[in-house]
Amino acid sequence: MDFSRVELSDEDQKFLDEVRTFLGEIVTEDVIRRDRETGDNFDEGVHLALGAAGYLERDWNPDSDRAFTRVQRRIWELEKRRAHVPWVTSGTTAMIAKSVERFGSPELKDEVMPKVYSGHVRLCLGYTEPEGGSDVATCKTRAVRDGDSWVINGSKMFTTGAHNCQYVFLITNTDPSAPKHKSLTMFLVPLDSPGVEIQGIRTVDGDRTNIVYYSDVRVDDRYRLGEVNDGWTVVREPLNAEHGAVDAADDGLQDVSIMMHQAMFMAAAVDKAAQKSTIPDPNGRRLIDDGSVAYRLGRSVARLEASLSAPSIFGRVALAQTMRDISPDLMDVMGAASALPVGTDGAADDGASEYIYRFAPLVGIYGGTLEVFRNMIAQYALGLGKPNYSPVKT
Numbered sequence: 325m326d327f328s329r330v331e332l333s334d335e336d337q338k339f340l341d342e343v344r345t346f347l348g349e350i351v352t353e354d355v356i357r358r359d360r361e362t363g364d365n366f367d368e369g370v371h372l373a374l375g376a377a378g379y380l381e382r383d384w385n386p387d388s389d390r391a392f393t394r395v396q397r398r399i400w401e402l403e404k405r406r407a408h409v410p411w412v413t414s415g416t417t418a419m420i421a422k423s424v425e426r427f428g429s430p431e432l433k434d435e436v437m438p439k440v441y442s443g444h445v446r447l448c449l450g451y452t453e454p455e456g457g458s459d460v461a462t463c464k465t466r467a468v469r470d471g472d473s474w475v476i477n478g479s480k481m482f483t484t485g486a487h488n489c490q491y492v493f494l495i496t497n498t499d500p501s502a503p504k505h506k507s508l509t510m511f512l513v514p515l516d517s518p519g520v521e522i523q524g525i526r527t528v529d530g531d532r533t534n535i536v537y538y539s540d541v542r543v544d545d546r547y548r549l550g551e552v553n554d555g556w557t558v559v560r561e562p563l564n565a566e567h568g569a570v571d572a573a574d575d576g577l578q579d580v581s582i583m584m585h586q587a588m589f590m591a592a593a594v595d596k597a598a599q600k601s602t603i604p605d606p607n608g609r610r611l612i613d614d615g616s617v618a619y620r621l622g623r624s625v626a627r628l629e630a631s632l633s634a635p636s637i638f639g640r641v642a643l644a645q646t647m648r649d650i651s652p653d654l655m656d657v658m659g660a661a662s663a664l665p666v667g668t669d670g671a672a673d674d675g676a677s678e679y680i681y682r683f684a685p686l687v688g689i690y691g692g693t694l695e696v697f698r699n700m701i702a703q704y705a706l707g708l709g710k711p712n713y714s715p716v717k718t
Contacts, residue, residue, distance in 0.1 A: 330395070340399045346377065347407035356408050357667045360679065363531040365412035366446075366488045374409075375443025384418050385441060398577040405588040413446050413485035415585075419562045420447040420493040424512060427549040427558050432512065436491065448485040450494035450513070450536065451559075453478070460495055460563070461504045461556065465538060467496035467511065474548070476513065476541040484533040486522045490515055492536065493562070499553050508555030512547050513538075529682035580632065581639020586687050587632060590647050593676035594628050597621060597654045600673055617657050624650040638705075641697050644688040651681040 332340065350373045359367060374380050382390050383400060392400060404411070421440050424433060424447075439445035451460040465478025476496060486492060491512045498509040515522070519541035525533050550558040598621055601611035611617045627646045634642035654677035655662040666675030688694045702708040 332395070336393075336395050336399065339396050340403065343379075343400060343403045344406070347403055347409060350374075351407045351409055353667070355410070359408075359410045360530075360666050360675070363526065363529070364485075364488065365410050365531065366414070366485060367410045368488065370410060371414060371446070372443040374414075375441060380443055381441035384421055385437075394573075394575055394577045401579070405585055411585050413448065413488050416449050416485060416493075417445075417447045417489075420449070420491075420512075423493065423510075423549060423558055423562055426561075427510070428512065429546050429548075431546050432549075436512065439490075445491065446485065446489040447491050447493055447512070448483055448489040449562075450480045450483050450492040452481045454481050454535070456481075460559070461508065463495050463497045463504075463508055465494070465496050466500070467498050467509055467543075469498075469545075469552075470542070472545050474511070474543045474545065476511070476519075476538045476543060479535060479537045481535050482525075482533050483522075483536045484531075486515060486534040486536050487524065487532070493549075493559075494538075495555055495559055498555075502553060505556045506553055508559070509552050510549040510555040510558040511543055512549055513541065513543055514547070517541050517543065527686055529684075529686050531686060580635050581637070581643065583640050583643040583687065583690070584632075586647070586683070587628075587643045589676075589683065590643075590650070590680050591628060591632070593654055593673065593680050594621075594624055594650070596673040596676045597658055598625070600658065611657065620653045620657055624653055637697060637701060641694055641701070644684070644690075644694055647680055647684040647687050651677060651684050655681055 350370050351367075355367050355370060359365065371380075378390060379400070381388050382392050383397070385391060417440060421437065424436055424440075428436070436445055440447070450465075453462075453464060456462045456464070465476065465480065467474045467476045474496075476494070478496070480492075480494070483492060492515055494511045494513045496509050496511060497507050499507040501507075513520070515536075519539040521537040521539070523535050523537070525535055527533060549555075598612075601617060601621060604610050612621070627650055631639065631642040631646040633639075654673075658672040658677055661670055661672035662677050664671035664675060665678055668675065671678070699711050703710055
């Protein structure tokens, strides 16, 4: 493994400087504060500015004349995290846009993709159902063909960003009599369609997600992605990306695992706690001089570094579990003032540890729970077979 520093060319250094300056101008303290307060993980002004400056097309359109080089893409990803660009809706849009390009009709691509690149169209995921849990293939939302259109009825939970998006990447059941992976069809449903109702839900960490109801929603067939009853083919690639089940790039210019954006919040909190621990109080005492504090900070750093180095789906589990493990320690070390959120006078670390403490439970269920991913590791990496939940015979 090569740990040497990448030497940037003059062109790439110029790109880094431009990006850092640009993001510093648009992602203000007010943007960050508002994002934490609303729990939206999205800022329309920032997103539109990225589109107007051409960064969204350079990032998401590999056929663009100005598409990022591999080094530029890595710089872009790291600088977005450094600046704390609101990320969730941008991330779902990027994921779904690839499927639209691959499986969408020419008419649909002409309607959607230019506005995706400009920032005026955002896309969200319509997978989970109220009784479905992490197994998206147990879909009960029905789509019934009616001439050249489809009529959709059902509901979806945790459609994060729906209130800021124009389309939902919706998994539906079009053949209830077929095996579950052979009964699915994907649609890109306009969220302004009659019969769509979006209701906000607040998670324990203060984030905003949604339940979306579909009542006799009529969708033209041109919004279908892929073949009828072959939706699993369409949804599998974005699901794999969300799970982190993707091959590593040969050049090493990518994240070791998914969840790295979330991990950077954790790294920032650890850095702030370490920095604060070295500042003397009015009596000249430093937190770091207490052996228990030094031990707990050291253990947090060690766990953080180990999780950052874990690859693929293993890293997805390691990062989420580490955030759960070390956030209480950081808050305890910083004291009662660590419970104050970002932008609050007197906050021990400007809300860094408080944020990851609230954030940690959600990181453990994004794209599926940690238990699901541990079962996947056991089954596919360790060859232990499928889990058996049947009652024990006595």
